[in-house]
Amino acid sequence: MTIPRLHRRACLIGAFAGLAGARSLAGFTDGDSVLPGRALAFPRDHGAHLGARIEWWYATGWLQADAQAPLVGFQVTFFRSRTGVGDAVSGRFAPRQLLFAHAAVTDVAAKRHRHAQRISRWSGDEALPDAHARRADTAVVLGRWSLQREAANGHYTARIDAPEAGLALDLQLRPTQPLLLQGTAGYSQKGPEPRQASHYYSQPQLAVQATLVQDGQKRALTGRGWLDHEWSDELLAPGAVGWDWIGINLTDGGALTAFALRRADGSVLWAGGSHRPAGTAVRNFAPGEVVFTPGRVWASPATGARYPVQWQIGTPAGTFELRALLDAQELDSRASTGTVYWEGLAELLAPGGARVGLGYLEMTGRAQPLRLGL
Numbered sequence: 001m002t003i004p005r006l007h008r009r010a011c012l013i014g015a016f017a018g019l020a021g022a023r024s025l026a027g028f029t030d031g032d033s034v035l036p037g038r039a040l041a042f043p044r045d046h047g048a049h050l051g052a053r054i055e056w057w058y059a060t061g062w063l064q065a066d067a068q069a070p071l072v073g074f075q076v077t078f079f080r081s082r083t084g085v086g087d088a089v090s091g092r093f094a095p096r097q098l099l100f101a102h103a104a105v106t107d108v109a110a111k112r113h114r115h116a117q118r119i120s121r122w123s124g125d126e127a128l129p130d131a132h133a134r135r136a137d138t139a140v141v142l143g144r145w146s147l148q149r150e151a152a153n154g155h156y157t158a159r160i161d162a163p164e165a166g167l168a169l170d171l172q173l174r175p176t177q178p179l180l181l182q183g184t185a186g187y188s189q190k191g192p193e194p195r196q197a198s199h200y201y202s203q204p205q206l207a208v209q210a211t212l213v214q215d216g217q218k219r220a221l222t223g224r225g226w227l228d229h230e231w232s233d234e235l236l237a238p239g240a241v242g243w244d245w246i247g248i249n250l251t252d253g254g255a256l257t258a259f260a261l262r263r264a265d266g267s268v269l270w271a272g273g274s275h276r277p278a279g280t281a282v283r284n285f286a287p288g289e290v291v292f293t294p295g296r297v298w299a300s301p302a303t304g305a306r307y308p309v310q311w312q313i314g315t316p317a318g319t320f321e322l323r324a325l326l327d328a329q330e331l332d333s334r335a336s337t338g339t340v341y342w343e344g345l346a347e348l349l350a351p352g353g354a355r356v357g358l359g360y361l362e363m364t365g366r367a368q369p370l371r372l373g374l
Helices: 005-016
Strands: 054-064 072-082 097-107 112-122 131-133 139-142 145-149 156-162 167-174 187-189 197-214 217-234 242-250 255-262 268-276 283-285 291-294 297-299 306-308 310-315 318-324 330-333 339-349 355-364
Touching: 054 167, 054 197, 054 339, 054 355, 072 139, 072 145, 072 167, 072 197, 072 217, 072 339, 097 131, 097 139, 097 167, 097 197, 097 330, 097 339, 112 131, 112 139, 112 156, 112 330, 167 217, 187 268, 197 242, 197 255, 217 242, 217 355, 242 339, 255 310, 268 291, 318 355
Parallel strands: none
Antiparallel strands: 054 072, 054 217, 072 097, 097 112, 131 139, 139 145, 145 156, 156 167, 167 197, 187 197, 197 217, 242 255, 242 355, 255 268, 268 283, 291 310, 297 306, 310 318, 318 339, 330 339, 339 355
16 A cells, blocks of 8 residues: 555654654564574574564665676665554554665766655555565565565565656676674674664675666666665664765675764764675674765755765775765655665775775765654
8 A cells, every 4th residue: 555645754753753762562572673692593584573663675786788888876775664553453454564665776877866765554464465574584565666585596586666767677686695794693783872783684796687677778787786684673872863884895705884873063973884805704893993084075956965975984994985976866765764865876996096896875864864763
């Protein structure tokens, strides 16, 4: 059931109200809480965690027609939010959950960024055909948009149909490396208190095959991708207004993650990340080991938000320059999740200027403070 535009803000308030507060809703005590020491179990933890307040599956990457062709970036994100409304009400249409989805394509050569969004209420009944998120494995459906994992081989399929943006995208994402558990065995702290955390894993270096349709023109493309799955009860510490984050597939086969949560004055409240060289163990970063230094700033003509589109990022794996491949990659998702953020294709450069990685940069809380509890 798609939510009419006039009712979306009311639904969002129900979805996110109290998200930053203590976990007090009854009815879910089956291990969905985020706890240090909890061992993630797969394929179950590929699936939805309906007791957690918020959850997302996030796939990004780049595509090309051939090795010399211009880059095309993609983002496909499915969100699930527990509303706390209707937990005591029976029926297939009780609004216990909200599902959202965002999709974007960046055409670097054309200097164009297209994006679209969807939103729907969901009772939690997995049998509903048009909107559901299954618990046993990744299978999120929102109308004609979907992200699903095949249990037999671990491959992911994503399908996006957004005629209002002149966009359709079919993705096949094949893992080439083991799962990367972020933080301590998948427990990723996002603030000074242990409860300010998520369960978080990544699948970097995905081999991607895609069919992209833009304004009726179809192209077959291949590339590399990255998938994150994260769920939380309390993601933001008091005082945090947003975050800056990167997920980079390194050209040597490694993977680099780094993030910093910001206060209103721009100072860093918490930071972290990881580096996994190809074929070796992951090395997690402590908060004091990650430094984001902003460089050139792009001002959005649509919202007035100011986004650093060049960064110097210091980590134990090295100090790098990060550069957006297109400035205008802002997503105005106020019609679904109620936020404005920047999410886009970027390249990672070594001190000498050589490209050592490609991936995505995300910046939130720069148009207005990010509030997961309205």
